[in-house]
Amino acid sequence: MSHKKSQITSEFIVKTVAPVFNKKGYSGTSMSDITTATGLTKGAIYGNFKDKNELAVSAFVYNINLVSEQFQKAVSGPKTSLEKLYSIASFYTDYYEFTFNFGGCPILNVGVDANHQNEALTKKVKKAIRNLQNNLALIIESGVRDGEIKESVSPQKFARKFFAMIEGSIFMATTLQDQTYMNDLTESMTQLIDTELKK
Numbered sequence: 154m155s156h157k158k159s160q161i162t163s164e165f166i167v168k169t170v171a172p173v174f175n176k177k178g179y180s181g182t183s184m185s186d187i188t189t190a191t192g193l194t195k196g197a198i199y200g201n202f203k204d205k206n207e208l209a210v211s212a213f214v215y216n217i218n219l220v221s222e223q224f225q226k227a228v229s230g231p232k233t234s235l236e237k238l239y240s241i242a243s244f245y246t247d248y249y250e251f252t253f254n255f256g257g258c259p260i261l262n263v264g265v266d267a268n269h270q271n272e273a274l275t276k277k278v279k280k281a282i283r284n285l286q287n288n289l290a291l292i293i294e295s296g297v298r299d300g301e302i303k304e305s306v307s308p309q310k311f312a313r314k315f316f317a318m319i320e321g322s323i324f325m326a327t328t329l330q331d332q333t334y335m336n337d338l339t340e341s342m343t344q345l346i347d348t349e350l351k352k
């Protein structure tokens with residue numbers, strides 16, 4: 154198989170099994186789930202990935218990239234730090250619906266599923282969380298520098314606070330299949346920005 158054809162096959166496999174892993178988890182996804190979803194043989198799968206673990210990690214990276222792209226879109230339009238934060242708050246209103254199509258929030262799903270049983274996946278989840286939190290902290294930091302956000306605000310502390318609120322709301326919305334939690338999240342984040350961050 155040529156390198157280009159092999160790459161196309163690998164990308165097809167990852168794209169196809171990413172929602173399967175996201176919905177069923179690492180342990181819950183069997184090789185027959187993977188072959189059924191892709192229509193490929195076990196040999197064809199292992200011809201592109203050394204094992205199920207490598208495929209699971211690639212699937213998580215694919216899913217997290219889908220989320221990151223949407224997150225970046227939310228912050229790329231607005232000019233000021235406060236506008237970016239309001240945009241992030243609005244972004245999460247539709248997050249439950251957006252991730253529903255590929256099995257829910259990959260950070261929440263894989264974070265809970267992989268903890269204590271898959272070190273490679275857990276490391277990827279931790280990295281994704283740190284990246285998103287750092288992005289939030291940098292936006293807040295920039296707002297403090299520009300005089301939009303109170304100088305007393307700790308960017309890292311607020312980034313952690315926001316992210317904990319976000320993941321908690323996603324957990325409740327997903328578990329109860331209730332969009333209201335995401336609407337409440339947007340409202341709470343906006344209120345925090347108005348009362349505790351805005352100068």
